[in-house]
Amino acid sequence: MFMKAIRISEFGLPKVMELKEIDRPVPKSDEILVKVYASGINPVDLVIRAGSxxxxxxxxxxxxTLGWDTAGIIEELGDEVAGFQKGDAVYGVPNFPGDGSYAEYVVAKASQFALKPKNICFNDAAGIPLAALTAWTAMFEFGKLKMGQRILIQGASGSVGGFAVQFAKSMGAYVIGTASADSFDYLRQIGADEFIDYKTQKFEDLVSEVDIVLEVSSVRDNNERLKSVKVLKKNGILVSVNTDFAFNDEVLQALDRKNGKGELSANQPRKKWLEEIKKLIETEKVNVPKGVVFPLENAIEAHSLMESKSAKGKMILQVRKEN
Known part of the structure; x- marks a missing residue:
């Protein structure tokens, strides 16, 4: 059986993406075959496409095939898969790196998917998993965030940052977010307690004694990290999702002086965490922003627009329309 997919045969500009007809994948014993309704587009997709x-x-x-963020309906299950059945609406992260979800079907480990939140559509659900799991892994697995703690989120208005703010508030934390001033209304809506304009204000002069600094902005600068260490309290934790950019000796020494920890947080796609996120969405403790939707065949346009940074919000490739 065949299916349509957006493929790359070489690394490069958006034009290297082509709509092709390829064999439909077959799930292994621990995998599910998902009939894809929508796939989220993430910055990592652009990086991998470019080979940069x-x-x-x-x-x-x-x-x-690109794409590591998806929502759809289970078409087939491997022999060892439990907890799902054919026809379930699910969301999750396909195997990374590998063949992804810019396609009519995708296979993935069942452990990286959960039932889709019932109160949102497939397009909105497809924009959740990678960004939400990145925030969840960083804050709770590596940052050990607890009720009553203070957290500074750098890049709070982005896809990952927006989920981080809401997850932290749902756990009873005090949240300070850095963003541009035109994002303050959004941060207020999602529950941030304080906002700092990174363009005109110095967070290191305005913030102190935080338990966790979460770096989810794309800035890769160890001098900025030194400022983050400055605002940590003793035994604080600096967590960065920029796993390709290591802490330098100066940052590590500054952390040592505070008996603090520096953690590089790689996304961990776990069914249990997706189920927790699902509950928060269904109880409306977490709101999912509407994405900018493109049909699958317009992937080049979507990537080009994302690279231009002229569009706000999550970008979604719609593969099928809901009935």
């Missing part, structure tokens, strides 16, 4: 980060592209084999 050797750490991400060194073990990829071309041609391949």
């Amino acid at each position: 980060n050797p750490a991400l592209s060194y073990n990829l084999s071309l041609p391949m």
